[in-house]
Amino acid sequence: MFRFGILTVSTTCSQHPEKDTAGPKLEGEIITSFPQSRVTFKKIVADDKRQIVNALTDVVNDVVNPCDVLFTVGGTGFAPSDVTPEATREVIEKEAVGLVHAIISKSLAVTDMAMLSRPVCGIRKKTIIVNFPGSAKAASECFHFVKNALPHAIALLREDDSKVRKTHEEVQSSPFEKSKVKIVAGSSRTRTSQYRMFEVDEAKETIFQTLQSSEDFETIPIFNAVTRILGEDIKAPMHIPPFPASIKDGYAVKAADGVGNRAVRSATAAGDRPETADLQPGEIIRISTGAPIPAGADAVVQIEDTALIEASENGEDEIIVEILVAPKVGQDIRKVGSDIHGGTVVLEKYTRISAATVGVLATLGFTEVKVIRRPTIAIVSTGNELCNADEPLKPGQIYDSNKLTLLLLLQRYGYKALDAGIAKDTPDSVKFILEKAFEHSDFIITSGGVSMGEYDLLKQVLIEDFNGTLHFGRLNMKPGKPTVFVTLDYKGKRKTVFALPGNPVSCCVTSLLFVIPALKHLEGDKLFKGWPNITVILEDDIINNDARPEYVRLTVWKGVNGQFLSRSTGNQISSRLNSMVNANALLLVPGKTKYNKASSRFALLFGDLF
Numbered sequence: 020m021f022r023f024g025i026l027t028v029s030t031t032c033s034q035h036p037e038k039d040t041a042g043p044k045l046e047g048e049i050i051t052s053f054p055q056s057r058v059t060f061k062k063i064v065a066d067d068k069r070q071i072v073n074a075l076t077d078v079v080n081d082v083v084n085p086c087d088v089l090f091t092v093g094g095t096g097f098a099p100s101d102v103t104p105e106a107t108r109e110v111i112e113k114e115a116v117g118l119v120h121a122i123i124s125k126s127l128a129v130t131d132m133a134m135l136s137r138p139v140c141g142i143r144k145k146t147i148i149v150n151f152p153g154s155a156k157a158a159s160e161c162f163h164f165v166k167n168a169l170p171h172a173i174a175l176l177r178e179d180d181s182k183v184r185k186t187h188e189e190v191q192s193s194p195f196e197k198s199k200v201k202i203v204a205g206s207s208r209t210r211t212s213q214y215r216m217f218e219v220d221e222a223k224e225t226i227f228q229t230l231q232s233s234e235d236f237e238t239i240p241i242f243n244a245v246t247r248i249l250g251e252d253i254k255a256p257m258h259i260p261p262f263p264a265s266i267k268d269g270y271a272v273k274a275a276d277g278v279g280n281r282a283v284r285s286a287t288a289a290g291d292r293p294e295t296a297d298l299q300p301g302e303i304i305r306i307s308t309g310a311p312i313p314a315g316a317d318a319v320v321q322i323e324d325t326a327l328i329e330a331s332e333n334g335e336d337e338i339i340v341e342i343l344v345a346p347k348v349g350q351d352i353r354k355v356g357s358d359i360h361g362g363t364v365v366l367e368k369y370t371r372i373s374a375a376t377v378g379v380l381a382t383l384g385f386t387e388v389k390v391i392r393r394p395t396i397a398i399v400s401t402g403n404e405l406c407n408a409d410e411p412l413k414p415g416q417i418y419d420s421n422k423l424t425l426l427l428l429l430q431r432y433g434y435k436a437l438d439a440g441i442a443k444d445t446p447d448s449v450k451f452i453l454e455k456a457f458e459h460s461d462f463i464i465t466s467g468g469v470s471m472g473e474y475d476l477l478k479q480v481l482i483e484d485f486n487g488t489l490h491f492g493r494l495n496m497k498p499g500k501p502t503v504f505v506t507l508d509y510k511g512k513r514k515t516v517f518a519l520p521g522n523p524v525s526c527c528v529t530s531l532l533f534v535i536p537a538l539k540h541l542e543g544d545k546l547f548k549g550w551p552n553i554t555v556i557l558e559d560d561i562i563n564n565d566a567r568p569e570y571v572r573l574t575v576w577k578g579v580n581g582q583f584l585s586r587s588t589g590n591q592i593s594s595r596l597n598s599m600v601n602a603n604a605l606l607l608v609p610g611k612t613k614y615n616k617a618s619s620r621f622a623l624l625f626g627d628l629f
């Protein structure tokens with residue numbers, strides 16, 4: 020049973036209690052909403068801070084007749100006499116700003132006047148004190164805004180564990196199920212990887228065969244459409260230009276008139292309504308670029324090919340102009356539909372939308388466009404050693420860089436991703452974070468936890484807890500050997516997971532070689548055929564001492580003779596992210612191979628040229 024109190028604060032009502040409509044109205048709402056409850060305290064006091072403080076204190080100290088929630092009604096406004104919030108603040112021990120926020124934000128949805136209410140809510144001992152405005156309507160509305168949270172708030176204050184747990188379970192919908200994975204340490208741990216080593220090309224092929232390009236569409240405003248893939252053929256609903264328009268600043272003429280002096284009838288500029296009275300022989304009309312061609316005119320003579328013969332007295336108007344060069348029919352006129360012919364397909368489905376594409380859509384009057392829906396993407400970091408940027412580093416910790424690098428790398432190619440947090444190196448934590456990511460996203464990129472260590476848990480959790488299909492778990496490449504590609508069904512929805520190696524460079528290089536192409540493929544980008552291979556000249560010797568083929572990061576720029584020159588970005592160890600700084604290309608060097616300085620090689624260009 021809940022116990023409520025109502026303190027009406029009003030000087031008038033304290034003298035004429037029959038005028039208090041808000042208190043009784045609120046009492047009725049309380050009993051209707053909580054039939055098992057009782058209103059154990061009712062009082063009216065004047066708008067007097069001392070009286071309010073005393074009444075509130077009496078209630079919270081009353082052990083015989085305690086009150087779970089005490090509502091004050093009135094005295095929360097801007098009038099000099101309104102002091103209920105100040106009195107409440109003197110009494111409470113803890114503020115409850117969430118209640119205040121609920122009251123104000125929900126009231127603002129009803130009336131702008133809610134801005135002028137100053138409620139204070141808080142807790143003193145086991146009583147919650149809540150300020151409501153003084154009108155009967157507002158008080159009862161506010162009660163409904165907060166009432167759903169009250170039972171749980173009361174249970175918490177009463178330290179009623181069973182009720183609190185029940186509410187937590189209800190709120191969290193499904194109680195968390197622990198991971199099935201057990202960490203295998205010591206003598207029984209595996210010493211050889213059970214995953215077959217895939218070649219890079221085989222891995223790419225596997226990705227493209229496994230992932231189906233989306234045929235799911237959405238309509239978005241054209242100003243958000245750059246980098247998206249067009250989801251339909253766009254037919255022009257009109258001709259561009261929609262009217263014959265002048266290509267030059269000059270004079271609209273009748274070509275048959277030829278050269279000679281002409282009377283300037285009028286002037287027309289871009290944006291003017293088309294002149295409908297037919298141009299007569301011997302007449303011309305001054306015209307500006309983009310203006311509609313007047314009726315009866317069939318050519319435009321640019322101003323450079325004319326001479327002024329006579330002007331008006333004030334010099335503002337041209338009266339007679341001489342045409343110096345004989346015009347041809349149609350000269351300097353943009354015909355209707357000459358840029359875009361109405362009814363034809365002007366943009367093809369699967370085009371990647373550029374600023375110019377948006378311009379064409381705008382020209383045709385489109386404000387929205389149908390595009391292929393992109394997968395929702397989440398990024399997860401894993402590792403006990405990882406620390407968020409806003410926390411101080413403890414011994415043994417490092418800052419998480421992969422999550423941010425991945426988020427921004429994706430952004431560079433137009434993809435937005437969600438930060439799904441950092442998982443600890445425990446099966447439960449990895450499972451919990453992945454579950455959270457699967458709830459919100461269809462395409463998940465993780466980093467770390469995929470190699471041979473006993474705390475490298477990603478593959479096991481994905482397979483054992485989520486019944487994932489592992490398509491590959493090891494690649495013959497450096498960096499990026501332990502790259503993992505998994506698909507699974509979660510609550511009936513298909514999820515794609517790339518579990519990338521934790522080393523920051525491995526994470527970047529594998530994103531460029533597999534993740535971005537996979538996203539482009541999913542999005543139906545039919546024009547993307549992988550990063551272009553360009554011929555570069557090496558400015559230094561490049562040696563790969565590893566048996567694995569190595570993707571060496573290069574800086575490529577255009578030399579004076581137009582050739583592409585390149586230099587390695589320095590020490591290529593996969594922990595050294597500086598090797599990605601200033602890198603715009605990847606040079607594939609076979610295992611145990613030296614590429615000599617000045618030789619020319621193919622490199623994959625993934626960024627802008629320097």
Ligand SMILES: Nc1nc2c(c(=O)[nH]1)N[C@H]1C(S)=C(S)[C@@H](COP(=O)(O)OP(=O)(O)OC[C@H]3O[C@@H](n4cnc5c(N)ncnc54)[C@H](O)[C@@H]3O)O[C@H]1N2
Pocket residue numbers: 400401402404405417418419420421422466467468469470471472475498499500501519520521522523525593594
């Ligand atoms: N016995 C073997 N050990 C390792 C092998 C192997 O084949 N046999 N492979 C090595 C290779 S190659 C790589 S690459 C790494 C991959 O490691 P994991 O993917 O398991 O990643 P972790 O062990 O969790 O971390 C590796 C490294 O990267 C740092 N890291 C991780 N996450 C982040 C982050 N978000 N931001 C910054 N730095 C991060 C982490 O601290 C480690 O230093 O395994 C080799 N081992």
Ligand code: MOO
Pocket residue numbers: 496497498499500501520522525593594
């Ligand atoms: O393959 Mo690891 O990615 O060398 O560093």
Ligand SMILES: [Mg+2]
Pocket residue numbers: 467468469470471472474475521
């Ligand atoms: Mg590891």
